[in-house]
Amino acid sequence: MLKGNMLIAHGGGPTPVINSSLLGAVREAKRHGEIEAIYGARFGAEGILAGDLIDLGAVPEEQLDLLARTPASAIGSCRRKLTDADYPAVLECFQKFNIRYFFYNGGNDSMDTCNKVYQLACQSGYELRVIGIPKTIDNDLAVTDHCPGFGSAAKYAAVSALELAQDAASLPIHVVVMELMGRNAGWITAASALFAHLMPCEHLVYLPETDFDKEEFLAAVREKWARGRGLLVTVSEGIHYAGGAPVADSGIVDGFGHKVPGGAAQTLSDMIMAETGIKSRSEKPGLLGRVSVALMSQVDREEAEVAGATAVRSAVEGKTGYMVGFQTRREGGYHSETTLVPLAEVANAEKTFPLEWITPGGVTDAFRDYCMPLIGDYDSRFVSLR
């Protein structure tokens, strides 16, 4: 039995349900006598390096309850990527606060950091249990069926597309282009096609997993527009031409060294107007796609809470160096359960959208079968009398 304190930290961009993982972890920790103080790092790695911790054990229960409905990170996150030079300060923080249980809740970069912290503890002989809690709207973490955060981002994309399509069909005076998040992985944008069978207008979808072809795109726009039902185009922010040049380039590089894409929807909208003469407009909900409480997937929220609780329970049981993953069964009703995946297998391995699920301007029903259970209940009944 390892007695000591626990620290949980958030890394990278938040999701609508990352606070549910926090809730699950804190509630589970309170059940185990091994865990004494429960700390949260204020603003992620920055808080660890500064020794700036929040006493989560002192938070009243009614405030913890609100975590389940609060989007973004209630303890703060950051995009700082820890370097080798930072690890002595990390260890110093752990020693100072007697941290024996460490949970890092994040995506690819965070799982890489989590793995390094795990190795650091092993090498330095500091007794520490390290478990990663998966989080990313992008769904690009390897070795898990899906990732907490994605179900809600997918629901936002699916519902937004279906609602926008009502507008595009009822006032078909312009092509409507919507940009969705996902620089390298098209999962969220693919989800915009979940209700393809209910779309009252034509719909084209472009993911970053395939090269964008301008002439094919314009030909598809002309052909779909000519049907007179209106047209919605949904597109990942990271779409690129053959060779990798982005369709829209902001020229900016973020804190993790990733290129920040420019306005893909605006670029395509301008392209449509210039090349076809058809009027077009663009929408870019951007961060709104990862903060919507109203479109939070309840399945996603519950799984996020389970992921947090599982991480803590596993660590108390002696596990270390793992990330919590999900394995699922979809036949005969959706069923998911947690697994433990070695951090070394998940760190920095990116799961892109399967090419066999992509059709010209769309996605296959195999993707819909995969994704639909993740968005949870949604009433898609709209009426058209047109």
Next chain:
Amino acid sequence: MLKGNMLIAHGGGPTPVINSSLLGAVREAKRHGEIEAIYGARFGAEGILAGDLIDLGAVPEEQLDLLARTPASAIGSCRRKLTDADYPAVLECFQKFNIRYFFYNGGNDSMDTCNKVYQLACQSGYELRVIGIPKTIDNDLAVTDHCPGFGSAAKYAAVSALELAQDAASLPIHVVVMELMGRNAGWITAASALFAHLMPCEHLVYLPETDFDKEEFLAAVREKWARGRGLLVTVSEGIHYAGGAPVADSGIVDGFGHKVPGGAAQTLSDMIMAETGIKSRSEKPGLLGRVSVALMSQVDREEAEVAGATAVRSAVEGKTGYMVGFQTRREGGYHSETTLVPLAEVANAEKTFPLEWITPGGVTDAFRDYCMPLIGDYDSRFVSLR
């Protein structure tokens, strides 16, 4: 008692609740023996000119029920502005279908058209009752306290800003700039400040009713950003410099002869990065702000239904040449009731946002007192442990 058929048409951009006005009108019409067939114009003025009408009396009740939760226009709308040359065709359609009750559901331009149809009927001796049903997310119709559609657009703006602020505060690595609809009227953007007292980050708001001053803006951004809490900027698409030059100009003119603004949020975001060196990003939900079912205001929806029903009942009672308006009382709890406003008073008169409700980078509590009842119930409880 005037016996005959009824025609209802939609004009301009839809709202989340315009179909509720349709529902109210159709249900009310069914109660009155004076009204025989109930027609809807397919795609607004286009349907009238083409004699392309939908038999709304034949729509099953369970489909009518769905109108209450369907955004955009279930019968279709258009941006075609009727000209003097069109009115003979309008009269021809009315005569052909024995239309004796005409309801036009729209904004400023539509009320102008509605007024012209009313005058045409008077001049030509064709017995016709004409009532306008107000509709605009922009809230810029004169002589009514507010307009159906606005409450829902305001709720979308208020909730989106509050949710985005959670993200901006929990990962304060960039200024977040959100653009909202409203070319000439700042009502929607002002609503983004409804929850100012709950904002976890700094917030700046810019409306098109005042001139945008670049140096003042950049100074405010620097000052707010330096506080270290994160910063959200919300801005109307139509903001302009002194003299009227738009901050962002697309160079495009729409079907009503209105200039289409460019990307104001993107422009400000680029400006912040170029001039202050602070990282910034932009979001532009655009049309999503007028189609969200989840953020539909129930107060707005119910008033929209009442507006449709009131229009029909008033016409049956002999009224013609009016628009349905709302007068309200806010002291001691919100109460609203319908009024009838002469079309001549409302047509083409734009109600801009009161200058006395604008503060530097914000709005006053007087606006909040005005607007809060219109968005209806909303659970704003979020938790921060940062």
